[in-house]
Amino acid sequence: MICVSRDRQAKTEMTQSNPQTAPKLRTTDLIAIGEMARRTGLSVSAIRFYEGKGLVEPIRTSGNQRRFLRSDIRRLSFILIAQQLGLGLTEIEQQLSRLPHGRTPTARDWQAISRSIREQLDARISLLERTRDRLDGCIGCGCLSLAKCQLYNRDDHLAEKGPGPRQVLG
């Protein structure tokens, strides 16, 4: 038996080529957690953990087992991508909260998120590049070892000027 809970209605995704009378809940559209794990590459325990964090909200069967919507595959896959880009789960949740509630997200919905991620990625890349260039300066002048390097305050007079190496890093 399938029991739909909370404010979410399980629907099949709209298929323009085949708009049957009214989209009904087909058991095959609901995905158990193990299956979800296989499809996304996440572990079962991680998926449960994400549910606890509110990143995904599966419905439950009458026997209390989780059943996910097909669109949750994208949600969970997104978590995986965003994490590898260095986002924390809190930031990821903020991004996901921009998706519509109560309907399956469209391409446009996801694109907005993707673009925002891309901006963060660009920022991180240029920060790393700046850091690398300053490090180059250090290597050139024997920095990290010699007080005379211009990136260090000279001869440990750093003492009264505040934290030193932070200067190297923007």
Place this chain on the structure above:
Amino acid sequence: MICVSRDRQAKTEMTQSNPQTAPKLRTTDLIAIGEMARRTGLSVSAIRFYEGKGLVEPIRTSGNQRRFLRSDIRRLSFILIAQQLGLGLTEIEQQLSRLPHGRTPTARDWQAISRSIREQLDARISLLERTRDRLDGCIGCGCLSLAKCQLYNRDDHLAEKGPGPRQVLG
């Protein structure tokens, strides 16, 4: 009273312009932990923590207080830099272990480490750039939302092919 322990001899750094008879231990060359914290920008507790990890080995006074060498300023500053480049303390320890034991590290010693860090930095930057470019592809085709995107195996047939979004990320 100063008590020099372990295998480390406290020395002043060599100053070519002023090579006094034999370099002696001057109290002013030994740095207490609070002073070290001010000079490096680290917290006192973090410095103690790093000592526990073997990243720095201060000597002790007869009253059991830590006293650091001037060259430890560089050691600790390096930790700060390397951390901001994303290295873990374990990797940092490996790098630091390449420094000479029993003598103050020279510019050349530090340069070897700096160059190795730079290589890692380059690698991380190019990984991020590759990721960004693939993400661009996703944005362009409505990926992260639509099964038709070439970066996804189509229509959830992903199921039998293994983890999905990992494909996006090299």
Place this chain on the structure above:
DNA sequence: TTGCAATCTTAACCTAAGTTGAGGTCAAGT
């Protein structure tokens, strides 16, 4: 109907990188 894999919950554990607090000692100035 029986059997077994998949699922459930809860709680404890894990690494990393520290911070915080308790209770006690040290060192320097007056």
Place this chain on the structure above:
DNA sequence: ACTTGACCTCAACTTAGGTTAAGATTGCAA
């Protein structure tokens, strides 16, 4: 001598992101 701030150790706590174990149900299939 006394006070005060800096220092000491040790243990517990923190956040992030999960994993692992124990014991109880569920669901599917022969």
